[in-house]
Amino acid sequence: xxxxxxxxxxxxxxxxxxxxxxxxxxxxxxxxxxxxxxxxxxxxxxxxxxxxxxxxxxxxxxxxxxxxxxxxxxxxxxxxxxxxxxxxxxxxxxxxxxxxxxxxxxxxxxxxxxxxxxxxxxxxxxxxxxxxxxxxxxxxxxxxxxxxxxxxxxxxxxxxxxxxxxxxxxxxxxxxxxxxxxxxxxxxxxxxxxxxxxxxxxxxxxxxxxxxxxxxxxxxxxxxxxxxxxxxxxxxxxxxxxxxxxxxxxxxxxxxxxxxxxxxxxxxxxxxxxxxxxxxxxxxxxxxxxxxxxxxxxxxxxxxxxxxxxxxxxxxxxxxxxxxxxxxxxxxxxxxxxxxxxxxxxxxxxxxxxxxxxxxxxxxxxxxxxxxxxxxxx
Ligand SMILES: NC(=O)c1ccc[n+]([C@@H]2O[C@H](COP(=O)([O-])OP(=O)(O)OC[C@H]3O[C@@H](n4cnc5c(N)ncnc54)[C@H](O)[C@@H]3O)[C@@H](O)[C@H]2O)c1
Numbered sequence: 549x550x551x552x553x554x555x556x557x558x559x560x561x562x563x564x565x566x567x568x569x570x571x572x573x574x575x576x577x578x579x580x581x582x583x584x585x586x587x588x589x590x591x592x593x594x595x596x597x598x599x600x601x602x603x604x605x606x607x608x609x610x611x612x613x614x615x616x617x618x619x620x621x622x623x624x625x626x627x628x629x630x631x632x633x634x635x636x637x638x639x640x641x642x643x644x645x646x647x648x649x650x651x652x653x654x655x656x657x658x659x660x661x662x663x664x665x666x667x668x669x670x671x672x673x674x675x676x677x678x679x680x681x682x683x684x685x686x687x688x689x690x691x692x693x694x695x696x697x698x699x700x701x702x703x704x705x706x707x708x709x710x711x712x713x714x715x716x717x718x719x720x721x722x723x724x725x726x727x728x729x730x731x732x733x734x735x736x737x738x739x740x741x742x743x744x745x746x747x748x749x750x751x752x753x754x755x756x757x758x759x760x761x762x763x764x765x766x767x768x769x770x771x772x773x774x775x776x777x778x779x780x781x782x783x784x785x786x787x788x789x790x791x792x793x794x795x796x797x798x799x800x801x802x803x804x805x806x807x808x809x810x811x812x813x814x815x816x817x818x819x820x821x822x823x824x825x826x827x828x829x830x831x832x833x834x835x836x837x838x839x840x841x842x843x844x845x846x847x848x849x850x851x852x853x854x855x856x857x858x859x860x861x862x863x864x865x866x867x868x869x870x871x872x873x874x875x876x877x878x879x880x881x882x883x884x885x886x887x888x889x890x891x892x893x894x895x896x897x898x899x900x901x902x903x904x905x906x907x908x909x910x911x912x913x914x915x916x917x918x919x920x921x922x923x924x925x926x
Pocket of ligand 1: 558559560561562563564565566567586587588589611612634635636637639657658659684685686734749
């Protein structure tokens with residue numbers, strides 16, 4: 549086993565939603581060791597959290613710029629090799645850019661940047677850097693999502709006719725109806741979240757899942773948002789008609805006000821020979837449907853699965869693995885890339901996915917704002 553990769557974490561403090569997922573994911577396959585961090589902007593809180601989770605405090609820094617500055621003073625074989633950026637959206641771009649420019653690999657949360665322009669600049673910086681950049685579209689780490697990708701690539705659905713991906717949540721119901729409460733949520737603040745709440749936060753997972761599984765690109769979108777209140781600037785619900793290459797059409801449906809829904813991400817892909825249906829809340833069941841044969845159910849960890857899918861399972865079939873494992877699979881792929889080992893391009897989403905995602909988000913907003921018209925992606 550090669551030495552562990554030295555990981556730094558920015559954001560993802562004890563008060564955060566996503567921090568624990570990344571910490572556990574980095575630990576699962578024994579590839580990483582957290583050696584430095586700025587978990588919170590408040591230094592005392594930052595330090596207290598590091599003590600709580602037993603990360604050595606000598607490399608817990610006051611802020612991001614100090615982390616970069618101090619780490620660069622260390623010998624290369626002690627320095628942080630890769631940093632995970634787990635802050636609210638507006639900090640992804642400046643932090644990822646500075647990290648790449650200073651020779652660090654980056655694992656970054658989605659949406660990658662605040663807008664498409666930043667995404668394209670970051671792509672240039674990344675190309676010059678020669679470093680690894682992994683974007684944590686977590687759901688691509690599920691074995692059955694990887695199975696769909698490989699089977700579609702092998703032509704098992706035939707020509708694709710239609711795709712339907714939805715991501716329904718209901719959590720914003722608890723804040724959206726009260727103007728005071730609404731102002732406390734960064735996801736509803738365009739200066740922190742970017743130009744979109746619902747599509748930017750979760751619709752982009754659905755669009756990414758479509759492109760990841762089908763290997764096709766979304767070419768144009770027609771979008772209708774709901775803001776629910778005239779004085780709310782951010783979409784909390786959106787329906788997007790999509791046109792892809794090769795005459796494939798479909799829909800991306802996303803909502804944060806779908807009452808009672810939790811993390812209802814689901815995808816259906818209908819092809820000439822067969823179709824797939826998969827739901828995030830029951831990730832270990834992949835349904836293959838056809839007009840001529842009985843329904844088939846694929847499950848993780850069986851020899852009939854593809855290598856990419858089997859590499860995403862760690863324990864014998866029938867032991868449920870879930871969202872932590874899915875994120876861990878992305879960390880595993882990134883570790884292989886950082887170590888210069890061979891890896892399958894389905895093992896982790898990249899800069900390309902980030903640029904596509906920002907192009908999608910910005911096009912949906914343009915479509916809605918211009919009166920629900922078709923808008924082409926690049
Ligand atoms: N991949 C996924 O499925 C998924 C799920 C949830 C969130 N996310 C993404 O993860 C990011 C964080 O989301 P969250 O829900 O955890 O947010 P959060 O508000 O719960 O947590 C943000 C964390 O960042 C810290 N932070 C803020 N500013 C900082 C700074 N300047 N320096 C260091 N730390 C700072 C905060 O103290 C907090 O610990 C967002 O971009 C979000 O879109 C992705």
